[in-house]
Amino acid sequence: MIRDDIKTALITAMKGGDKASTGTIRLIQSAIKNRDIEARTGASPDDDDVLVVEVLQKMVKQRRESIEMFEKGDRQELADAEAAEVVVIERFLPRQMDAAETAAAVEAIKAELGATGMKDMGRVMAELKARHAMTLDMSKASGAVKAALG
Template sequence: MIRDDIKAALVTAMKGGEKETTGTIRLIQSAIKNRDIEARTGSAPADDDALVVEVLQKMVKQRRESIEMYEKGNRPELAAAEAAEVAVIERFLPRQMDAAETAAAIEAIKAELGATGMKDMGRVMAELKARHGAVLDMSKASAAVKAALA
């Protein structure tokens, strides 16, 4: 499980004296704990790793947006710190689908659902997220689905 990998990495980072890595992993654990608390009110997730991957993807997205803002604001030192956090977080994410795999998955779903135009984009996106949400950047996938249905 990804949670176990995160705990083991925290112990290793603490023993190795890696302060930045230790801090980032603690942020990850905190975000996961917050998500667990939110999930208590709803239904329990079917797959714990899916919940953790969702949290990690959200953290990476937030940091990439921050990097962009810092670069625009001419703050390279802050952008570098955020990039270092992204590198630590991405160690725990499963390998992401490349463009060819994404296109193949979209075509398979499109054929299966009989999707022909933009009116079917919502159905295709929902199915794509259900099947491949953990290994796919949905913002990039959205553009690919739009291109495939156009």
């Protein structure tokens, strides 16, 4: 489980004196704990790894947005700190599908559902998320679906 990998990495980082990784991993654990608390009241995924991957993907997305804003604001030192956090967080994410694999998955689902136009985008996106949520960045996938259906 990814949760166990994160705990092991925290212990290793602490023993190795890696303050940057230790801090980032603690942020990850905190975000996962917050998501666990939210899941008590709402619907939560059946698979724990799905929940953890959702949290990690959200964290990476937030940091990439921050990097972009810091670079526009000419604050390179802050952008570099965020980029270092992204590297640590991405260690725990499963390998993401590349553009060719994403396009192939979209085409397979499009053919299976008989999708022909943009009116079918919601169905295709839902099926794509159901099958490939852990290995696919859904924000990038929407562009691939639009290209395939448009």
